[in-house]
Structure formats: structure tokens, C-alpha cells
Amino acid sequence: MRAPIDERPQTRNAEAVRLEGVHKSFDDLHVLKGIDLSVADHEVICLIGASGSGKSTMLRCVNLLETIDAGRIFVEGEEITAEGVDVNRIRQRIGIVFQAFNLFPHMTVMRNITLAPIKVRGLSRHDAETEAIELLRRFGLEDKRDEYPDRLSGGQQQRAAIVRALAMNPDIMLLDEVTSALDPELVAEVLNVIRGLAEIGMTMLIATHEMGFARDIADRVCFLEAGVILEQGPPEQIFTDPQSARTRQFLQRIIEAGRL
Amino acid sequence: MGLQPSSAPAPLIEAGRPPPARRKMLRGEKRGLIIAAASSLAVLAVIILVAVIAPGSREVQQAFFSPHHLKGAALGTHSKDHVTPSVVAAFFTVTVKMFLIAEVLVLALALFLAVVRSIPGPVFFPFRVLAIAYIDFFRGIPLLLVMFIIAFGLPGMQLGFVSRLSQFTYGVIALTLVYSAYVAEVYRAGIESVHESQTAAARALGLSRWQALRHVVLPQAIRRVIPPLLNDFIGLQKDTALVAAIGLVEVVRTAQAYGTTFFNFAGLTVAAALFVAITIPLARFTDFLLVRQQRKMRASGGVR
Numbered sequence: 001m002r003a004p005i006d007e008r009p010q011t012r013n014a015e016a017v018r019l020e021g022v023h024k025s026f027d028d029l030h031v032l033k034g035i036d037l038s039v040a041d042h043e044v045i046c047l048i049g050a051s052g053s054g055k056s057t058m059l060r061c062v063n064l065l066e067t068i069d070a071g072r073i074f075v076e077g078e079e080i081t082a083e084g085v086d087v088n089r090i091r092q093r094i095g096i097v098f099q100a101f102n103l104f105p106h107m108t109v110m111r112n113i114t115l116a117p118i119k120v121r122g123l124s125r126h127d128a129e130t131e132a133i134e135l136l137r138r139f140g141l142e143d144k145r146d147e148y149p150d151r152l153s154g155g156q157q158q159r160a161a162i163v164r165a166l167a168m169n170p171d172i173m174l175l176d177e178v179t180s181a182l183d184p185e186l187v188a189e190v191l192n193v194i195r196g197l198a199e200i201g202m203t204m205l206i207a208t209h210e211m212g213f214a215r216d217i218a219d220r221v222c223f224l225e226a227g228v229i230l231e232q233g234p235p236e237q238i239f240t241d242p243q244s245a246r247t248r249q250f251l252q253r254i255i256e257a258g259r260l
Numbered sequence: 261m262g263l264q265p266s267s268a269p270a271p272l273i274e275a276g277r278p279p280p281a282r283r284k285m286l287r288g289e290k291r292g293l294i295i296a297a298a299s300s301l302a303v304l305a306v307i308i309l310v311a312v313i314a315p316g317s318r319e320v321q322q323a324f325f326s327p328h329h330l331k332g333a334a335l336g337t338h339s340k341d342h343v344t345p346s347v348v349a350a351f352f353t354v355t356v357k358m359f360l361i362a363e364v365l366v367l368a369l370a371l372f373l374a375v376v377r378s379i380p381g382p383v384f385f386p387f388r389v390l391a392i393a394y395i396d397f398f399r400g401i402p403l404l405l406v407m408f409i410i411a412f413g414l415p416g417m418q419l420g421f422v423s424r425l426s427q428f429t430y431g432v433i434a435l436t437l438v439y440s441a442y443v444a445e446v447y448r449a450g451i452e453s454v455h456e457s458q459t460a461a462a463r464a465l466g467l468s469r470w471q472a473l474r475h476v477v478l479p480q481a482i483r484r485v486i487p488p489l490l491n492d493f494i495g496l497q498k499d500t501a502l503v504a505a506i507g508l509v510e511v512v513r514t515a516q517a518y519g520t521t522f523f524n525f526a527g528l529t530v531a532a533a534l535f536v537a538i539t540i541p542l543a544r545f546t547d548f549l550l551v552r553q554q555r556k557m558r559a560s561g562g563v564r
Binding site: 060063065088089091092094095096098100102103104105106115116119120164165168 | 457458460461462463464465466467468471475476479480483
């Protein structure tokens with residue numbers, strides 16, 4: 001994982017994702033109450049906040065897994081929330097990894113990874129497998145290619161899920177509490193994979209409860225509270241000198257729980 | 261399941277268990293065996309007693325279980341006076357054949373119905389309604405009525421070749437119409453049992469709605485409903501006998517023909533035995549699959 005996947009330029013100019021006044025409700029529950037956020041190319045943003053603050057919903061909206069009620073979302077300059085946008089084409093540029101892995105249990109690791117490249121990108125099975133083997137090798141899973149997900153540890157499953165998302169060559173990765181379902185001793189191996197992605201300049205939006213990790217990896221940390229981004233800034237500032245009382249309170253609780 | 265601890269840790273557990281407890285467990289096992297044996301013997305004795313003591317038991321034995329007639333009905337007779345067809349032959353050439361053809365059609369039509377019923381989106385509303393109407397309709401009408409309506413209705417409608425099909429084909433059509441409605445609901449239960457996060461994962465990778473259904477949801481759904489599907493197979497196998505009602509000479513009719521020729525019911529016994537011989541292995545196979553599925557689900561923490 002130390003070796004870079006490719007030499008992507010580390011310049012930060014172009015905008016990868018922009019959210020403008022995004023609202024989302026589930027029935028009576030108003031989950032997102034006007035989210036504004038601009039993510040630059042190669043930027044790593046960590047979303048922190050209590051459960052139910054809207055982190056996951058925000059990520060799912062960026063991937064169009066949820067339709068938003070108001071506002072606009074742009075990916076690489078294109079409005080993806082506009083009428084008549086080809087949803088499947090947009091999603092190819094955005095990889096998402098879920099808390100519960102969501103691997104396909106009836107397929108081997110190899111089939112999990114190659115399904116979308118073959119069906120969506122139109123690769124031949126041979127080409128898709130060649131790419132998959134390369135990725136599996138990089139993430140230390142080459143000996144698991146023919147295993148079914150239920151034979152893998154949680155950490156291995158989550159790494160396989162990350163590889164599956166990467167196999168679509170996404171420009172942006174959304175990580176939704178990817179270590180929350182893991183046993184503590186398996187968290188590190190997954191976090192290391194994500195560090196590796198950050199090192200090669202992958203644009204990432206990461207919802208996480210791992211504050212130490214967020215401080216370590218993020219270019220910017222956003223604190224979500226009741227459906228709005230209450231405070232954002234570089235991790236040093238958020239974690240050492242938060243401006244909002246709610247942010248201080250949240251971090252205080254995290255420290256008391258021994259998670260920072 | 262293949263990851264059972266090998267012989268190494270086993271002695272540890274053995275050593276930790278005191279010998280008296282082991283003897284006790286064995287005694288309990290033995291007691292259970294004795295009770296089971298005694299109970300089985302008692303039940304068997306009652307059955308034999310009733311069968312032998314019942315006033316008409318000799319007549320029944322003669323009418324249903326005469327070895328001579330059992331053989332005659334099973335294989336057919338070709339004497340100068342009487343020629344009766346073989347019940348076994350009728351079973352395989354008509355009943356089993358009809359079952360196999362109807363089964364394939366049922367599986368395909370039911371899957372189609374279940375998929376149509378599961379497609380979301382306002383555009384597909386009328387199709388969903390049609391699928392639901394079909395399923396409700398054919399689950400509500402007795403199979404026998406559908407048989408009559410198809411077998412006597414279609415020929416009368418003068419619809420070209422549709423009205424000139426054989427009784428066998430009408431039987432297959434009736435069975436397919438009714439059973440596909442049942443099996444569609446089994447499929448639907450399977451489709452709905454696949455967690456929506458699987459669809460989300462597939463869609464997030466850029467797969468279309470149809471691709472997600474085809475490659476991710478359906479394979480998992482079908483695997484889960486194989487035991488209940490087999491259960492419906494058993495019902496279908498038995499209900500092929502209903503085509504006797506529309507005049508098709510199949511296993512039951514052949515058995516009756518033997519009965520009216522020789523005034524003996526052995527043909528019915530043979531027919532019953534044939535059905536049982538086919539359905540019991542199916543039932544045991546269904547049980548086996550269910551047990552295996554439960555074990556698998558326990559092994560994976562019951563999440564899936």
C-alpha cells in the first residue's frame with residue numbers, strides 16, 4: 001500500500017464535489033437541513049458528529065442513492081441532481097464503501113470485484129480479472145480471490161469492498177463509517193488501506209467515529225450536528241480549538257469515552 | 261464449517277469433563293431409546309390389530325393388496341379376454357411427463373410474474389397491477405375448475421390451433437396457470453428477503469436496476485426459496501392426477517380401468533405407491549436442504 005497507484009498530481013485546484021443547500025427528509029424526519037460543502041480534487045474530508053447527525057445520508061445523497069428534496073449537487077462541475085442525468089454514469093465516477101461491507105454473499109471475492117467492470121465498464125472477463133488481481137495484490141488479498149465473503153474476516157471483507165469500489169476507477173471515494181462494524185483489532189488494517197488511498201491523492205469524503213484517524217488523515221474536518229455543518233476547518237483547529245460550544249461538547253464526550 | 265478445530269483441542273475438553281457426568285448422559289440416551297422402541301411397538305401392534313381384526317379386513321386385503329392383481333395392474337394384462345394397460349407405464353408416460361413439462365413452465369412464468377411484481381417505478385404500475393390480479397385470480401380458483409374451463413372452454417372458442425390442442429396440453433396449461441400463481445409468491449418472498457443494502461451496493465457500482473436484480477438479488481432470492489419451491493413441486497406432482505377429470509387417460513384412469521375390468525382395486529394401490537415413491541424422496545431432499553440452509557445461516561451469524 002505504500003507504493004502509489006499512479007502519480008496523480010497533488011495540486012488542489014479543480015472542484016471534485018460541491019453541495020449547495022442540500023435538504024433531505026425521510027417522511028417527517030428532516031435529516032439534512034441545508035448542507036453546503038465544496039470538496040477540492042485530492043482533498044480528504046472527514047465528517048464527524050453524533051449518530052443521526054446526517055453523515056451517512058449526506059454521503060448517500062452524493063452517490064444519488066437518496067434523492068434530495070432541495071438544493072443541488074455537482075460532481076466535477078456537472079450537476080448530478082439535474083433532470084435526466086444518467087445516474088449509472090455518474091455513479092461510476094463515485095465509489096462508495098458501506099459500514100456493513102455489503103459484499104455479494106453468493107459471489108467469490110473475484111466475482112464481487114469484476115461484476116461491475118464487466119457489466120458496466122464493458123471489460124472482457126480476462127481484462128477485468130487482470131485488473132482485479134493487480135488490486136487484490138496491492139491490498140494483500142490475492143490469496144482470497146476465490147473465497148466467498150463469509151469465509152473472510154471483517155477486515156478482509158471491508159478491504160475487498162474497498163477493492164470492489166476501486167475496480168470502477170472512481171475519481172471520488174465515499175467511505176461511510178467503514179470501520180464501525182469491525183472488531184477493534186481489525187480496524188487498523190482498514191484504516192491503513194484508506195491512508196494508502198489518501199497518499200495517492202484520492203478525493204475522499206469519510207464519515208467516521210475514529211477521531212484519531214480523522215485528525216491524522218483529513219485535510220479538513222466537518223462537524224455535523226442536526227443536519228447542518230456546524231463547524232469545519234483543518235483538523236488541528238477542530239480538535240484543539242473548536243469554535244462552537246456543540247463541537248467542544250461532542251469532542252469532550254469522545255475524549256471521556258476514550259476514543260481520542 | 262471446514263474450520264472445526266482439529267484433534268488437538270479435543271482431549272482438553274474431554275479431560276475437563278468428569279466421567280460420572282458422561283455415564284449419566286449415556287444412561288439418559290439409553291432410556292430414550294427404550295421408550296422410543298416401546299412406543300413404536302405399541303403403535304405397530306394397534307395398527308396390526310385393527311387391520312386384522314376389522315370385520316372386512318380379508319376383503320380389503322383381497323381388493324387392494326392381492327399380489328396377483330398388484331402385478332397385473334402394475335404391468336398390464338394381455339389375456340385373450342382382457343387387455344388392460346400398465347399403471348406404471350401410464351404413470352411415467354403421462355403423469356411424470358406432464359409434471360416435468362408443467363414444472364419448467366411454472367418456474368419460468370412464476371419468475372416472470374414475481375419480477376414484474378417487484379419492479380418499482382410509476383411506469384410499471386399497470387404491469388404490477390396485472391401481475392397481482394393474475395396471482396390473486398389463479399390462487400383463488402380451484403385447480404379442478406381451471407382444468408374444466410381450459411379443457412372444455414378453449415376448444416369451444418374456436419381459436420384456431422388453440423382450440424385443437426390435446427387434453428394433455430390443456431392439462432399442462434391449467435397446472436401452469438394455477439401453480440405459477442403460487443410459485444410467484446414464493447419467488448416474491450425470496451426477492452423481498454434480500455436486504456435492500458445489496459441493491460444499494462450494486463446500484464452504487466453503476467449497475468442498472470435490472471442488472472442489480474438479475475445479478476445480485478435474484479441469485480440470492482432463488483437460493484433461499486429452493487426448499488419452499490420443492491414443497492410446491494410435491495403438490496404439483498400430486499395434482500397432475502386431477503387431469504383424470506378432463507378425460508385424459510393417465511395413472512388414475514388406468515388404475516380405474518383395471519378395477520372395472522377385474523373388480524379389484526389393486527390398480528389404485530399401485531398408483532398410490534408410485535406417487536409416494538416419487539414424493540417421499542422429494543420431501544426428504546427438501547428437509548435436507550432446509551437443515552443445511554439453517555446450519556449455514558447459523559454459521560454466518562444469521563445475518564443473511
